[in-house]
Amino acid sequence: MVSIDKSLCTGCGQCAANCAVHALVREEDGTYRCNKMFCFRCGQCVALCPTGAASMPDLEAPVEYEPEKFDLDPAVLLNAMRFRRSVRRFTGEKVTREELDRLLEAGRCAPTSSNTQSVRFTVLDREFEALRPQIWESFADWARRENRKLLLRRYESYRAAPDQPDTLFYGANQLLVVTSRYQIDGCLALANIELMAHAMGLGALYCGFASWAISAAPALREYFGITDRQQLCGCLILGRTNLKFRRTAPRNPANVEWR
Ligand SMILES: Cc1cc2nc3c(=O)[nH]c(=O)nc-3n(C[C@H](O)[C@H](O)[C@H](O)COP(=O)(O)O)c2cc1C
Ligand code: SF4
Ligand code: SF4
CATH class of the missing domain: 3.30.70.20 (Alpha-Beta Plaits)
Structure with a gap:
């Protein structure tokens, strides 16, 4: 109000x-x-x-604008966006609660359709190890159904050495699962979070495989509260990395039509 x-x-x-x-x-x-x-x-x-x-007395107090705290150099912002990378090598050391709070704050700031603010963040942390086999099994079921032999090999490698970093989570042990009434809202929140993770020197990886696995298993859907009205938007692996990128990665030119 x-x-x-x-x-x-x-x-x-x-x-x-x-x-x-x-x-x-x-x-x-x-x-x-x-x-x-x-x-x-x-x-x-x-x-x-x-x-x-x-x-709005029922909400947080707003923060007053101060140029030195709020303004970004567009060239630096663009470079940060160019230099952000998907990380597939995690040390296994966890992101702290304080860091997670900051990442979630970045997600909370994202715009939402009609200001619905229905985005829900599940930080799979304490229960990650307990759930990892279930996610892998659902991934394997899905890959078998779809006859995705190459993906099944990933599962076989995981089964051969379940204590080693696998090709779903790459040694990370924290997974952010984002759901929302409208998918785009959760996706926008995820984009903020991934960029913030980059700014904080953390590793992040969108994990479409985990999304497929979760979507395919009723028990996992229930665990993450996924319904017709609260859709799965994406999964983001979070962790620490010692990977050092030295330059930006080449991209295709933008596919633009000027009309
Ligand atoms: C929605 C989405 C799902 C993705 N799922 C996976 C995944 O399951 N495993 C993986 O290794 N990379 C995954 N990626 C990462 C992409 O492969 C990566 O973004 C792309 O290769 C470009 O590399 P960059 O992020 O370093 O620019 C995903 C990316 C997006 C946007
Ligand atoms: S819709 Fe937005 S701008 Fe309009 S009164 Fe409500 S809070 Fe204020
Ligand atoms: S902007 Fe502030 S001061 Fe101006 S009419 Fe609205 S409430 Fe009153």
Whole structure:
């Protein structure tokens, strides 16, 4: 709920002019109030109000803008995006709880369709080792059904040395599973998290194989709370790495049509 402090509201109308759903109504005394029937709690009026009159008291306090804390050099940002890599060699040392909190914060900041904010993060950490065989078995069932012989070989290698780093998790032992009402919302959160992991010097790898394995097994779907209304968006392996990339990896040119 947006609350507007009448003693601070100057009636400038900036909040109302920007509100996507016209939820801010001008009162007779020239101040504004929020019609909560329309408001979808995007928080933009709070972020915009020049006097701090608008607030959402049931949520966290906003952080005031300071250029030196908030502005990014676009060239550096682009380089960070170019230099981010999928990591397939993990040391086995865990990402700390503090680091995980920071990664999840990056995910929480991502935009969501109609501000639904339905993204759910499951950090498979304590129960990772207990679940790893189940994920592998479901992966193997799926590969057999699809007759994916090369992928089945990965499973056989895992079975031959289950205590060694495998070709699903590459020695990592933390997996972030993201679900959401709308898949794109979870994907956007994952993209933020992967880039943040890179900025923090951590290793990350999207694991489509784990997603297939989880989707294919009713017990795993239940474990991660996947339903028709809470879809699996992706799995991101997290861990520490000693891999040192020295340059960017070549990419195809962008496939763009200018019309
Ligand atoms: C949705 C998605 C699923 C992926 N699944 C896997 C996977 O299961 N195993 C793997 O080794 N890499 C996986 N990758 C990593 C891609 O192979 C990788 O992004 C691509 O080769 C480009 O390399 P880069 O990320 O270093 O730029 C996945 C990437 C995406 C975006
Ligand atoms: S932007 Fe702030 S000060 Fe201006 S009308 Fe809205 S609540 Fe009042
Ligand atoms: S929170 Fe968003 S939708 Fe609600 S009144 Fe403010 S700007 Fe409008």
